[in-house]
Amino acid sequence: MEKIQPSKKRKKKNIPYLGPNLLFYCYDCSLPIISSNTCPICDNKVNLVPLTPPYDVRPSTPYETSEIIELIKATFGNNTDIIQMDDVLLLNHTGSEDHMDEIIFYGKSIGTRRYDLTSNSWILKLNGYGLSLLNGKKINKWVMIDDGAIEYIIKGASVLIPGIIDADKNIKIGNYIAIIDKKHKVIAGGIARLDDTERKEKKKGVYAKTYQAADEYVQIHHTKRSWKDIVKWNEQELMRLEKKALFFIQKIIDDLELPVMVSYSGGKDSLVTLDLVKQALPDGNYDVLFVDTGIEFPETVNYVKESSRKLGFEDKLIIEQVSSKVFWDAFEKFGPPGRDFRHCCKFAKLAPIQRVIDKLYQGGQCVSFVGQRRYESFRRAITDIWQNQYIPNQINVSPIQNWNALMIWLYIYWKDLPYNPLYDTGYERIGCWVCPSSDMAQFKILENSHPKLYTKLRAAVEKWKEEKNLPNGFWEHGLWRFKQIPKKISNVLSLNLNDFKTTSKQNELSFMEIESSDCITNPVTVIGSFSSRINLDTVSSALIMVGKAQFNRKLNFIRVSSKKFAVILYHDGAFKIIFRKQDNLTKYGIQNAIENFIYTVLRAVECINCELCVGKCKLKAISISNNIIFVDKKKCTKCNLCAEACPIVTIVHRKVKETIKQTLKETKLQ
Known part of the structure; x- marks a missing residue:
């Protein structure tokens, strides 16, 4: 047996903090409790349930419970009935390379289920408590060790071949296994490093890596409770949450004095938000907006219509229908949307919202109550009141910002609200x-x-x-969801990230050089080129946002001039920017002018008619027809604020700004 080494102190991982753990549990009464440390049944003080951040615990649906039961059976055999369908399970979504849930069984974590990208399947990993529940069960995937090895295994030593008495012949490399003693007591969990057939051919070596010792098994009595019962005993806390949210909604309405809208997505969070707004405004002075992006689940579209009838807001519901062509045209042009490249939201959702608000409230603003929660992401954890840069006419407010998923679901059960049926088929988010x-x-x-x-x-x-000659597994491993593949995914899949560098289908800045001289009249000159030819008819009107634009059709170039610089853009994509002598010529001013010109060209040649820039312009100087940007030179002040709302600038070509900045940094100005 290998020598026992002192246990190494593990480095703390960067665990995200999005909000506090709000789940308490009374083990005497078998009751999960939200927010309060006092059990409403026995009146005893209770403790927080130890959870892994970010603490967004939720009820396990019957579909998910069934999946977990089958996963336990698939891992350890059909006789491992640890969980029954009528047991109350909670799932805590934690960080991983894809999806991982911590399984909470009567107030205690029994381990995790993790979706594995290499096998595209769920993998179960029981912790010490979960392993102890296997005692007394007829299990598979076991390895029996001799008595002399037990002490070492419990302390974390690997299972070595000489110390093995017997093992399940069906164990394969990578399997999570139970390490047992001669009396079939589970003493630890391990990960097989060999197929069992290989073990029989070897006399020494590591058979399995021990990952955790099993807890001592203690028979615990559980009172089986229904969700209706759990809601009843949490009613006081739900009433407190509701009262606080209603006060917040009313204060926002009184302070802002704007028309009220509810953003309704068909998901659980927007459902609760809608119910709260309905209570806060019994006079019904609000609108409900659902944007059918053309890529919604058909069940969601049907649910929105059906719930409007059941909940009595059919006369307030506005459904903005977007053609699915918007998404698929953007996909064809820019490729699949990514978590770090979400052009789809801008074109298919935010732009329609901006147009509806502009039309509905005659160009004014509205306050929009949104089902956003801090436990969902870092970005959403920042504030409960915000404005989206793409929708300046909407002030977003979340009355459920500090609620976790369990609170949301208990509220839905409490109020008997009809929720989207997709949740019952395994979808965690809609x-x-x-x-x-x-x-x-x-x-x-x-x-x-x-x-x-x-x-x-x-x-x-x-x-x-295929078009980009990308490696196999691009779909299977979910790599299409990223422009920059996260390190934790590339490490798990052992990827060579150079294989995922692609040539772009859209036009790009392919070359740029900045020259500085002691010339009195033209101290700075920029020369560069786009990667493709430029249709000058397409960009001529848009360039009014840069300066006075003159299209020389005979020589096929556009000249743009202003007090500080002049630009010549040729049909082959080449361009030249000449800065005139001025007392206050700074690097920032040069950078801003270059960005304005390059982004204006890219916006013009790649416009897909989303009209976010139209809504951003307060002077109504921009219009779009057939994907061509038209600018009214009498109204345009060249403020360039419209670029802040353009996904071509903020998403598709966001790296151009850094390229310009770096090139300028490397240039020594005279």
């Missing part, structure tokens, strides 16, 4: 079915629940992969 923010675990559900939609998306991704 959004567009193509959303790159979804885990591959959810796309696995999509494959089974909506095979036609799944096939359509996969075919589009595979086509892009």
Whole structure:
């Protein structure tokens, strides 16, 4: 047996903090409790349930509970009935390369289920408490060790071949296994490093890596409770949450004095938000907006209409229909959307919202109550009141910002609100079915629940992969969801990231050089080129946003002039910017002028008619027809604020700004 080494102190991981753990549990009464440290049944003080951040715990649906039961059986055999369908399970979504849930069984974590990108399947890893629950069960995937090895195994030593008495012959490399003694007591959990057939051919070596010792098994009595019962005993806390949210909503309405809208997505969070606003405004002085992006689940579209009838807001519901062509045209032009490249939201969702608000409130602003929660992401954890740079006429407010998912679901059960039926089929989040923010675990559900939609998306991704000559696994491992593949995913899959560098289909800045001289009249000159030819008819009007634009059709170039610089743009994509002598010529001024010109050209040649820039311009100087930007030179002040709302600038070509900045940094100005 290998020598016992002192246990190494593990480095703390960068665990995200999005909000406090708000789950308490009374083990005497078998009751999960939200927010309060006092049990409403026995009146005893209770403790927080130890959870892994970010603490967004939720009820396990019957679908998920069934999946977990089958996963336990698939791992340790059909006789491992640790969990029953009528047990109350909670799932705590934690960080991983795809999707991982911490499984909370009567107030204690028994381990995790993790969606593995290499095998595209769920993997179960029981912790010390979970392993102890296997005692007394007839299990598979076991390895029996001799008594002399037990002490070392408990302290974390690996299972060595000489110390093995017997093992399940079906163990394969990588399997999570139970390490047992001669009396079949589970003493630890391990990960097999060999197939069992290989073990019999070897006399020494490591058979399995021990990952955790099992807890001592203690028989605990559990009172089985229904969710209706759990809601009843949490009612006081739910009333407190509701009262606080209603006060917040009313204060916002009184302070802002703006028309009120509810952003309704068909998901659980927007459902609760809608119910709260309905209570806060019994006079019904609000609108409800649902944007059908053209890539919504058909069940969601039907649910929105049906829930409007059941909940009595049918007369307030505005459905903005967007053609699916908007998404697929953007996909064809820019490739699949990514978590770090979400052009889809800008074109198919935010732009329609901006247009509806502008039309509905005659160009004014509105306050929009949104179902956003801090436990969902870092970005959403920042504030409960915000404005989106793409929708300046909307002030967003979340009355459920500090609620976790369990609070949301208990509120829904309490109020008996009709929720989207997709939640009962395994979907944790409801959004567009193509959303790159979804885990591959959810796309696995999509494959089974909506095979036609799944096939359509996969075919589009595979086509892009072939066009860009990308490696195999681009779809299977979910790599299409990123422009820059995260390190934790590339490490798990052992990827060579150079294989994923692509040539762009769209026009790009291919070359730029900045020259500085002691010339009195023209101290700075910029020469550069775009990667493709430029249709000058397409960009001529847009360049009014840069300066006075003159199109010389005979010589096929456009000249743009202002007090500080002049630009010549040729049809082959080459350009030249000449800065005139001025007392206050700074690097910032040069950078701003270059950015303005380059981004204006890119916006013009790649416009897909989303009209976000139209809504951003307060002077109404911009209009778009057939993907061509037209600028009214009498109204345009060249403020360039419209660029802040353009996804071509903020998403598709956001790296151009850094290229310009770096080139300027390397240039020595006279």
